[in-house]
Amino acid sequence: MGLLNALDNPINADGIILGKVEDLFNWGRAKSNWFLQFGLACCAIEFMAVNASHFDLMRFGNIPRSSPRQADYIVISGTVTLKMAERIKILFEQIPEPRYAISMGSCANSGGPYWQHGYNVLKGIDRVIPIDVYIPGCPPRPEAFEQAVLKLQEKISMEEIFKKRERVAQEDKMLESMLKAEENNFIENVNKHI
Amino acid sequence: MENNLENTTNNNKINIEYSQFDSERMRLNAGPQHPSTHGVLRLEVELDGEIVTDIIPHLGYLHRCFEKHCENSNYNQIVPFVDRLDYVSAINNEFPYVMAVEKLAGIEVSEKVQILRAMCAEINRIANHLLAISAFGLDSGAFTPLLFLFREREFALGILEKLSGARLLYNYFCPGGVRYEIYSDFKKDVKVFIDSVRLAMKEMEDLLIFNDIFIKRTEKIGLLPKEVAINFACSGPVARGSGINFDIRKSAPYSSYDKFDFDIPVVEPGKEVVGVSGDCWSRNWVRVKEIEESCKILEQGITLLPDEGSVTDGIPKKLKVPAGEVYCKAENTKGELGFYLVSNGSDKPERVRARATSFVNLAILPSISKGYMFADLIMILGSIDIVLGEVDR
Incomplete structure (x- = not known):
C-alpha cells in the first residue's frame, strides 16, 4: 500500500525502492496533515486534551493552523446548531483541496442526545459537508480520536492522483450516455402514449 | 457606572476625547470560529485604529435547547443534559441540580455521600482551573503552560473516570446519592494527585504567573471596579479578583x-x-490560589470520608417529586450556579431554569474592555473564563 511497505517486496533489495510516484506523494501527504484549530462544544475540550502532552497529536504530524487556507482537514468537534452550520460550510469551502473532514462525537454524527427535542440542532454534519471519518462517543476518548487520525492517513495513502482525472472523465462520459439513453427511453415512452 | 470606570488611576486604558477630532471607525468581526473566543462566541467590535470603542456580543451559536429537553425528560434523565451546560466542570453543574431535586423531594443524603460529592466537586474544580489558566496562557501566546498543566489535568480526569466511568461528562450524581461505589484506591489516588498538583503549580508560578512578559501583558488590563462587579451580579473568580x-x-x-x-x-x-485589584492578572491569580484551597479541602476530605457505608443505598427506586418550586444554588467553578425547578407532581418537571454563571459574567465584557487595545480584548475575555455551552444553553 504505502511507500515504505514496498520495502517488503523482494525485488526492492539493498534499500532501493521501486515504486510509484503516487505512493511517494501519498506517503508525504498522509504523514503531515494540518488541521484547522476550531472547536465547537464539549468535544473541543477532549480535542484540546488530544493535542496536549498526554496524548500528543503532533507525533502523527498533525499541527494546528489558525487559518483554513493552510489546513488540510477540519474536525467538527461538537454540536452543530443551524446557526453554526452555514459558518462551518464556509470554513470547509475555504480549505484548499484535497480536503478532509472528521466528525467527532455523537452530536456531529447524528445530533446525539439532541436528536429528539433539539429543534435548533443539525441532525448530523454530513447533511452539510462530506465527512471522511466518524468517531462515536459523547465525547469520544482521545484514543478514539487518534485512531480516527490513523484511519484518515490510511484513506489518504490509498488515494489515486494521476489517473484520477482520466478516470473521472470516463465516468462522466458513461454517466452522460446513461442519462441520455434514459432520456431517450422516456421520450419514446411518452411518444407511445401519445 | 461610567464614572467608576474612568476614575481608576492605575490603568493602561487609553482615553480619547472624541469631541476634538473625528476619526473613522472600523467594524471587525471576531468569531465565532476564532479559537481565542473560547468557543463559538461572536464579537462585533468597533475599532478606532487599534483601540476598542464598542463591542456587541452575538450569542446563540451553541443553543442546545436545554429547557426543552428538561420539559421532556424525567428528573434522572436531566442530569446528563446538566453536565453539558458547563462541560469543563460537569460535576459542579450536577451539584446544585441534584440538591434542588433532593430539596423538592425531601430526600436526606448520608454524610459519606455529602463528603464524597464535595471532594468530587473540588477535583473537578482543580481540573477546570488548570484548563482556565492554561487557556489564558495560550491567549497571551504561551503554549508551554498548556502542555504542563494538561499533564496534571489528566490525573484529575483519571480519578473521576475511575469513579464514574467517563472522562469529561460524568453523569455521576443522582438524587439520593451517587451512581457507583467508591473504588478501593480512591484516597491513595487523591493523595498522589494533590502532591502532583502542588508541584505543578509551583512550577507554573515560575513559568507563567510571575513571568515578566505575562505580567506586562495582563496587569492593569480590563479593570473591573468593585461597584461595577456588584451591579452586574458577577460571582466567582471574576468577583473575587475585584475584591468582593x-x-x-x-x-x-x-x-x-x-x-x-x-x-x-x-x-x-x-x-x-x-x-x-480587578485586572486580568488578579482574576487569574484567584484561580491559582483556589487550586491550593481545593487541595486543602481534598486533604481534609481524605480524613473525613468514612470507610464504611454505601454511597448508592440512598437512591430511591422510584423518584416521587411533589408539586412545588425550589431554587438551589452552589459555587460552580465560575461562580454562582443556580437551578430553579418547578414541579407539577408528575415524573417530569414543569420547568428547569439555570442561572448560568458564564452568561452573567460575560455581560461585563463590553463595559470593561472599551478603551483597550484589540489584543487586550482577547486577554480580558480569557480572564473572565466563559464556557459557551452555559452561555447559550
Missing part, C-alpha cells in the same frame, strides 16, 4: 462544606501582589 469576598461555599454552606476549613482567596484593593 463572596463564595457560596462560605456564605451559605451547602452539602458538607461547613465541615471543611479553607480560605477564600480575594484580591482586595491595596493588598495586590502584582498589578491592581
Whole structure:
C-alpha cells in the first residue's frame, strides 16, 4: 500500500525502492496533515486534551493552523446548531483541496442526545459537508480520536492522483450516455402514449 | 457606572476625547470560529485604529435547547443534559441540580455521600482551573503552560473516570446519592494527585504567573471596579479578583462544606501582589490560589470520608417529586450556579431554569474592555473564563 511497505517486496533489495510516484506523494501527504484549530462544544475540550502532552497529536504530524487556507482537514468537534452550520460550510469551502473532514462525537454524527427535542440542532454534519471519518462517543476518548487520525492517513495513502482525472472523465462520459439513453427511453415512452 | 470606570488611576486604558477630532471607525468581526473566543462566541467590535470603542456580543451559536429537553425528560434523565451546560466542570453543574431535586423531594443524603460529592466537586474544580489558566496562557501566546498543566489535568480526569466511568461528562450524581461505589484506591489516588498538583503549580508560578512578559501583558488590563462587579451580579473568580469576598461555599454552606476549613482567596484593593485589584492578572491569580484551597479541602476530605457505608443505598427506586418550586444554588467553578425547578407532581418537571454563571459574567465584557487595545480584548475575555455551552444553553 504505502511507500515504505514496498520495502517488503523482494525485488526492492539493498534499500532501493521501486515504486510509484503516487505512493511517494501519498506517503508525504498522509504523514503531515494540518488541521484547522476550531472547536465547537464539549468535544473541543477532549480535542484540546488530544493535542496536549498526554496524548500528543503532533507525533502523527498533525499541527494546528489558525487559518483554513493552510489546513488540510477540519474536525467538527461538537454540536452543530443551524446557526453554526452555514459558518462551518464556509470554513470547509475555504480549505484548499484535497480536503478532509472528521466528525467527532455523537452530536456531529447524528445530533446525539439532541436528536429528539433539539429543534435548533443539525441532525448530523454530513447533511452539510462530506465527512471522511466518524468517531462515536459523547465525547469520544482521545484514543478514539487518534485512531480516527490513523484511519484518515490510511484513506489518504490509498488515494489515486494521476489517473484520477482520466478516470473521472470516463465516468462522466458513461454517466452522460446513461442519462441520455434514459432520456431517450422516456421520450419514446411518452411518444407511445401519445 | 461610567464614572467608576474612568476614575481608576492605575490603568493602561487609553482615553480619547472624541469631541476634538473625528476619526473613522472600523467594524471587525471576531468569531465565532476564532479559537481565542473560547468557543463559538461572536464579537462585533468597533475599532478606532487599534483601540476598542464598542463591542456587541452575538450569542446563540451553541443553543442546545436545554429547557426543552428538561420539559421532556424525567428528573434522572436531566442530569446528563446538566453536565453539558458547563462541560469543563460537569460535576459542579450536577451539584446544585441534584440538591434542588433532593430539596423538592425531601430526600436526606448520608454524610459519606455529602463528603464524597464535595471532594468530587473540588477535583473537578482543580481540573477546570488548570484548563482556565492554561487557556489564558495560550491567549497571551504561551503554549508551554498548556502542555504542563494538561499533564496534571489528566490525573484529575483519571480519578473521576475511575469513579464514574467517563472522562469529561460524568453523569455521576443522582438524587439520593451517587451512581457507583467508591473504588478501593480512591484516597491513595487523591493523595498522589494533590502532591502532583502542588508541584505543578509551583512550577507554573515560575513559568507563567510571575513571568515578566505575562505580567506586562495582563496587569492593569480590563479593570473591573468593585461597584461595577456588584451591579452586574458577577460571582466567582471574576468577583473575587475585584475584591468582593463572596463564595457560596462560605456564605451559605451547602452539602458538607461547613465541615471543611479553607480560605477564600480575594484580591482586595491595596493588598495586590502584582498589578491592581480587578485586572486580568488578579482574576487569574484567584484561580491559582483556589487550586491550593481545593487541595486543602481534598486533604481534609481524605480524613473525613468514612470507610464504611454505601454511597448508592440512598437512591430511591422510584423518584416521587411533589408539586412545588425550589431554587438551589452552589459555587460552580465560575461562580454562582443556580437551578430553579418547578414541579407539577408528575415524573417530569414543569420547568428547569439555570442561572448560568458564564452568561452573567460575560455581560461585563463590553463595559470593561472599551478603551483597550484589540489584543487586550482577547486577554480580558480569557480572564473572565466563559464556557459557551452555559452561555447559550
